[in-house]
Amino acid sequence: MRFKRLLVLVAVFVTFAALLYGAKPPALDIVNQPYVVAVSDELVDTTQFAKSEPPYTIGFVTIFQANSWAVQFTHELLVEAGRLSDLVARVIHLDAQGEIPKQIAAVEDLIAQKVDAIVIDPISPTALQGVLKRAQQAGIPVIACSSQIPLDQVTAWVGRDDVDFGRKTAEWLVQKLNGKGRIIALSGIAGNPVAENRWKGAKEVFDKYPEIKILAREFADWGYAQAKDVVSNLLAAYPEIDGVWSGGGAMTRGAIDAFIAAGRELPPMVGEANNGFMKQWYNLKPQGFESIAFTNPTNHTAIGLRLALNALMGYPIPKTVTAVGPYITNDTLEDYVRLDLPDEYWAGNNLPEEVIKEIFGVK
Template structure:
């Protein structure tokens, strides 16, 4: 935007007519950190849909980092070189991007962190839910279902990513309050169905008693369910997430007594990040750390969120239309 304004002034001084709309548009850099699961895909689609709604005021520079911290740093360097007005990113590492974000700040580029944090204050706004609260919510439900005692396993995402680390931090704080709850294993399953199924299968083979599963991802919970069923072990209370495939499975198993709860990290955060960036660029004050409340899906409202007419890959808390969802996830 700064370069555009300088060009506009120069063109006016030279007696030339300025482009009609160019001076009114902001250039925003958006780094898609990962396309390896349906949640991250839908997160980016939420941003794209919001950018389309603001196409008269926003141009977007898109990059993709493929869950590689060094590539994310390089992408941000490129955005700085291209003179963007704001950068929206989901930090892959809580530390690796700090030096390049400092460089962006020095050039008056606004920084919006989306759904993940860094270990510094070198940003202008954070748009997320509190992942510690996310972890606590599922853990409190599970502890209650087990009457404060039992042997449980925990399925985390990817160590080093703040969302995964913070969710387990919240859950562990709850379990530590219950001396009769024993966490027999904590596994990184990458928010992935296949990895979770293998991990839980191995744990079932080694442990004749598992009373509950705390999982911070819907696909991992699906893997856990299938592992229990393959081992012909009775299903135990498990926490999940608002993935439509998981919600469908939970609904189907309710008649057999399966119990669950699904905290949510809404994919509409991708939309919200752009709105926050625009507010800042238009001179409005925004809250630096915006933590939205963790939505909860329970047995009482499960039917309101489950969509039999949409893909299993769909995530329930969204601002996308059904048509946009279908275009994103073709079964």
């Protein structure tokens, strides 16, 4: 009986000491987060970044808020910070408005403010090397999200596999065309690593089929209006187009409307899980239109925040985390299209329904 009382007293003392001296919280789960499909075997020793007990101040730097995907992407981190409020004291969000100098200045500002960690969507794979190095030398872990960057420039990276996007969507298109046909290709921004890697994967597939003819590859900045103009010009130049490969964004929506305006039959097209495109697809499906859509999760930032917090608590973190959503097909479209939400909504997120409705002004 005395022994049991002694054990109870020891347990009480240990609990009191943990509360008094701030026992380290358990590591946050990464592997089981929504859309995570792969975690690298390489682990980063975060000893140099370990801070005293939480909560922490997190610097958050985005490229822009110019489209709705970016807005959802931003809200994912803010919502996750709210869920983890015992670990996060404050989030300082700075937006680069699409300009490299502004993103560099934002990181410098966060270093000066002595934030505990930085989560960033890097605007360039090369231009930020110096400032990201300075941040880490100051003891600030840097977690890159979404856009690809050389891994030696950051503490860790979380994002999608853009080469796989190109490869799988191209394979689908080739299959629909039975290995032969004339196609046009639409890419995002010239020189952008996302656009180039998606095309790299697609081109690897197309090059295996000598009877697949690439009539043209044009850049349309992932935009609806730009893509509609580009495809309208291509339709005037090419009387026969058998398929459209698109690097995502809102470009497939523009391509569809260009074909309809020109009175041309809709061929198979590749797209991304934008609600406006999926609504078009849903309405055209009874007429025989077919597509495949890549889901680009917006919760990369939420996963990035978890990596940053684990680093601050001194836990080893994986060097890379790959998070991708499902490929939507004619058979699964109805599971993802949201007829009750605006065109700007993106499938593939981990946002609460009330936040989604707030973002898009839906009651």
